[in-house]
Amino acid sequence: QVQLQESGPGLVKPSQTLSLTCTVSGGSISRANYYWSWIRQPAGKGLQWIGRIFTSGTTDYNPSLKSRVTISVDTSNNQFSLKLSSVTAADTAVYYCARGDFGKIPFGNWGQGTLVTVSS
Amino acid sequence: DIVMTQSPDSLAVSLGERATINCKSSQSVLYSSNNKNYLTWYQQKPGQPPKLLIYWASTRESGVPDRFSGSGSGTDFTLTISSLQAEDVAVYYCQQYYSNPFTFGQGTRLEIK
Numbered sequence: 001q002v003q004l005q006e007s008g009p010g011l012v013k014p015s016q017t018l019s020l021t022c023t024v025s026g027g028s029i030s031r032a033n034y035y036w037s038w039i040r041q042p043a044g045k046g047l048q049w050i051g052r053i054f055t056s057g058t059t060d061y062n063p064s065l066k067s068r069v070t071i072s073v074d075t076s077n078n079q080f081s082l083k084l085s086s087v088t089a090a091d092t093a094v095y096y097c098a099r100g101d102f103g104k105i106p107f108g109n110w111g112q113g114t115l116v117t118v119s120s
Numbered sequence: 121d122i123v124m125t126q127s128p129d130s131l132a133v134s135l136g137e138r139a140t141i142n143c144k145s146s147q148s149v150l151y152s153s154n155n156k157n158y159l160t161w162y163q164q165k166p167g168q169p170p171k172l173l174i175y176w177a178s179t180r181e182s183g184v185p186d187r188f189s190g191s192g193s194g195t196d197f198t199l200t201i202s203s204l205q206a207e208d209v210a211v212y213y214c215q216q217y218y219s220n221p222f223t224f225g226q227g228t229r230l231e232i233k
């Protein structure tokens with residue numbers, strides 16, 4: 001059973017870059033037909049998809065965040081990462097990583113989530 | 121963007137009774153090439169990540185109790201819990217994966233009456 005775990009700073013200053021890593025265990029991140037997403041959820045609010053990456057390196061981003069987002073994959077360490085630049089308080093949220101099965105299940109396996117607070 | 125609208129926002133149902141949550145998309149999520157609706161349902165309990173219940177609008181994920189069922193096609197979908205159990209108290213989300221950006225409904229909070 002694949003497991004995902006987010007890691008990274010819990011506090012980021014405004015205007016700086018938020019950086020998170022998702023470590024995948026119990027399966028190879030390089031397996032065909034899967035892709036890897038980031039999703040966030042402000043406290044008490046709904047879910048917003050940030051973007052995804054295939055192990056080929058192909059990415060798709062939410063247009064509302066595209067100018068500030070970079071998702072990358074490190075197959076040697078079975079990890080993928082999120083960078084969100086020029087953060088503001090509006091980026092404060094629980095950030096989740098998730099695995100998708102192309103054409104079938106967009107977010108079948110989730111990490112537990114990590115809270116990132118943007119504050120000076 | 122495809123806008124997903126759920127109704128109601130909150131719902132209180134007696135134990136053992138049926139719970140029904142509706143989801144409407146602003147455009148069709150039916151993929152004509154395979155006749156699949158790219159619509160999922162998730163359950164989220166406090167402090168936990170969402171859990172996949174249903175994909176392709178009506179296919180139950182492995183291990184999900186059969187009291188959960190999904191129906192609908194095109195733009196109108198329904199999640200039904202046939203006999204509410206105490207452990208079903210949660211927020212439920214629908215989500216489309218027909219087009220970028222993938223979008224979620226606002227959530228429906230389900231409580232015990």
